[in-house]
Amino acid sequence: MKFDIKEILTLPTSVMAAIALACGILLFSPISIIEKLFMIDFREQNGFVIGIVFIVSISILIVNLIYSISKSIQNARVRKTFYATAEARLNSLTNYQKAIIYLLYIQHNRTFDLPIHDGAIKELESHLMVGKATNQYMVSNLNNARFPYLLQPWVAKELDEKPGLLSDFKYAFNNISSLDSFNN
Numbered sequence: 183m184k185f186d187i188k189e190i191l192t193l194p195t196s197v198m199a200a201i202a203l204a205c206g207i208l209l210f211s212p213i214s215i216i217e218k219l220f221m222i223d224f225r226e227q228n229g230f231v232i233g234i235v236f237i238v239s240i241s242i243l244i245v246n247l248i249y250s251i252s253k254s255i256q257n258a259r260v261r262k263t264f265y266a267t268a269e270a271r272l273n274s275l276t277n278y279q280k281a282i283i284y285l286l287y288i289q290h291n292r293t294f295d296l297p298i299h300d301g302a303i304k305e306l307e308s309h310l311m312v313g314k315a316t317n318q319y320m321v322s323n324l325n326n327a328r329f330p331y332l333l334q335p336w337v338a339k340e341l342d343e344k345p346g347l348l349s350d351f352k353y354a355f356n357n358i359s360s361l362d363s364f365n366n
Contacts, residue, residue, distance in 0.1 A: 195246050198239050205236035268340050271309065272347060278302050280354035283311060286333035287341055287351070295328040303331065311337050 193201075208216070208225055209232055216222050225232065275283070279302050286294050293315050296303050306312045315330040341348045 191242065195243065198242055198246070202236060202239035202243055205232050205239065208232050209236055265336065268336060269344060269347060272311075272337065272340060273350070275306075276302065277354040278358055279306055280351045281358040282306060283333065283337060283341075284351040284355035286312060286331065287338060287348075288355075289333075292333040292338060293330050296331045298327045298329040307331075310334055 208221060209229070213222070216225055272280075272283075282296065282303060283306070286292055296312075303312065307314070311334055312331045313334060315332045319329050321327040321329070341351060
């Protein structure tokens with residue numbers, strides 16, 4: 183039987199917990215229980231190995247637990263910051279970008295065909311404000327390819343909850359003439 187240390191260290195947490203539990207039972211159970219399991223000779227012959235496996239598996243479990251907790255705390259902080267700064271990020275957009283978002287907002291399904299090569303749309307996409315509604319789409323003109331984009335739900339929620347923000351976006355939409363090209 184060949185053991186690969188890398189494979190052992192990358193076992194799923196549930197398997198590692200089961201190994202730690204089994205080793206812990208073998209090591210720390212009273213003799214009466216070990217006798218009933220017919221494991222006395224096994225524990226005496228392999229106690230050192232069982233102890234090492236127990237220590238390593240418990241250590242890996244503790245490190246995984248600490249890592250998982252810190253990762254979830256970090257994700258919660260990032261999510262909280264993302265939503266706390268949402269209004270400021272939306273206010274910092276150009277009038278053209280605000281008009282694009284308002285155009286998507288007023289659609290009944292929050293989706294509209296927009297030019298895929300437009301830098302403002304690419305920027306909105308990189309800021310997670312809009313996204314492509316599909317990965318593949320047939321276009322008739324490759325030089326002016328249009329793709330269905332959707333408004334991210336958090337943006338629509340911000341606009342719904344903040345009438346001042348919505349009126350600012352509506353004003354930008356009404357005053358941007360370059361959006362007329364989207365309707366062609």
